[in-house]
Amino acid sequence: MAKIIHTADLHLATGDDKDYGLSVLDEIIGLCRAEAADFLVISGDLFDSFADFEALRREVCARLEPLAAAGCEVIYIPGNHESLGGQPDLSRYDLKPLRFQAEAPFSLVELKGVEFLCVPHAAAYDGYRDWAVPAKKAGNVRVALVHALNSTVFTGPDPEDQSRAGVIDDNFFARFAVDYAALGHVHAGRQQLLGGALACYPGSPRVWRAHKREAGQKTVRLVDTAGSPVNIRRLELKSAGQYREYALPLGPDASVPEKPVSRLILELEKPDLVTVRLNGVVDDEKAARAAADELRSRLSPMARRVLVELDTRVAADISANSLARAFLEGMDAVRPAESDEAAMSKWLLARQYGLEELAGRIGEAG
Numbered sequence: 001m002a003k004i005i006h007t008a009d010l011h012l013a014t015g016d017d018k019d020y021g022l023s024v025l026d027e028i029i030g031l032c033r034a035e036a037a038d039f040l041v042i043s044g045d046l047f048d049s050f051a052d053f054e055a056l057r058r059e060v061c062a063r064l065e066p067l068a069a070a071g072c073e074v075i076y077i078p079g080n081h082e083s084l085g086g087q088p089d090l091s092r093y094d095l096k097p098l099r100f101q102a103e104a105p106f107s108l109v110e111l112k113g114v115e116f117l118c119v120p121h122a123a124a125y126d127g128y129r130d131w132a133v134p135a136k137k138a139g140n141v142r143v144a145l146v147h148a149l150n151s152t153v154f155t156g157p158d159p160e161d162q163s164r165a166g167v168i169d170d171n172f173f174a175r176f177a178v179d180y181a182a183l184g185h186v187h188a189g190r191q192q193l194l195g196g197a198l199a200c201y202p203g204s205p206r207v208w209r210a211h212k213r214e215a216g217q218k219t220v221r222l223v224d225t226a227g228s229p230v231n232i233r234r235l236e237l238k239s240a241g242q243y244r245e246y247a248l249p250l251g252p253d254a255s256v257p258e259k260p261v262s263r264l265i266l267e268l269e270k271p272d273l274v275t276v277r278l279n280g281v282v283d284d285e286k287a288a289r290a291a292a293d294e295l296r297s298r299l300s301p302m303a304r305r306v307l308v309e310l311d312t313r314v315a316a317d318i319s320a321n322s323l324a325r326a327f328l329e330g331m332d333a334v335r336p337a338e339s340d341e342a343a344m345s346k347w348l349l350a351r352q353y354g355l356e357e358l359a360g361r362i363g364e365a366g
């Protein structure tokens with residue numbers, strides 16, 4: 001039996017996110033120690049680009065050195081990002097103490113009764129039926145490291161718009177008698193039985209960018225190879241935070257409703273990346289921008305990064321228009337109590353839609 005911690009898509013990068021990324025790496029190293037893991041498996045995109053790979057690999061090796069010295073083997077294949085922005089021959093790099101398995105199309109590493117079938121990222125894997133992979137030895141467990149898209153485990157399109165990954169067949173895993181498919185590339189966690197293999201995207205252990213696909217709790221997988229299928233468990237990463245997105249209605253006078261702000265504040269944690277979108281029809285673009293800046297300053301101490309975006313239409317002097325004024329007075333007359341949140345959010349939306357409609361008509365009339 002072996003204990004494996006499986007991660008992928010840490011996307012370490014120089015720049016503003018460097019310390020954040022390294023803090024998540026440190027937490028993963030700490031989990032390997034706490035769980036007395038035999039292996040740390042990194043299924044690609046440890047670095048965000050080839051330049052980041054070049055700039056940070058020595059620091060990463062140094063951080064992993066004590067873990068390796070304590071007996072936890074670190075096995076790592078390149079994903080599509082390790083060569084992004086360059087055309088490097090990654091197989092020439094020695095990343096000791098990591099076992100950097102960059103040799104194409106595959107390499108097989110046998111350690112402590114576990115066979116690691118290491119498949120560095122490729123644009124396509126069509127030729128795998130011709131690969132001379134030795135048969136699995138009796139009593140061994142086989143783990144495949146693959147950075148690719150598998151459309152059974154992840155049914156969506158390639159989550160990346162800029163840099164797509166090769167597609168791997170379901171049959172790959174049965175053909176090579178894989179017990180656990182340690183996948184990388186999809187940033188949301190997913191797992192599925194594929195033939196005899198448990199195939200798993202652990203998800204990115206960090207928030208990579210301000211995008212809905214980055215939402216949710218960040219985790220790594222703890223794999224215990226004793227069972228069939230192997231047993232896996234999620235381990236949460238506290239330093240990773242989450243991606244959170246909110247939409248708030250902005251009043252025509254560029255006022256931000258306090259209730260939903262005070263409620264979202266309760267959800268924020270320091271490592272989070274947060275986007276707040278302010279929408280509505282406003283009188284004055286400057287006032288809207290000032291409201292956005294003020295909200296950003298207020299929320300910034302509570303998260304790693306806060307983005308406040310304006311999704312507003314400007315209807316100059318909308319409040320001065322008699323029809324708009326009558327509408328706003330009418331809305332104020334039926335304004336629900338602040339404490340009735342459900343009614344309040346409906347009311348804010350109704351006011352916003354009404355103003356958008358009016359803004360369109362005022363625009364036509366003008």
Ligand SMILES: [Mn+2]
Pocket residue numbers: 009045079080081147165184185186
């Ligand atoms: Mn990737």
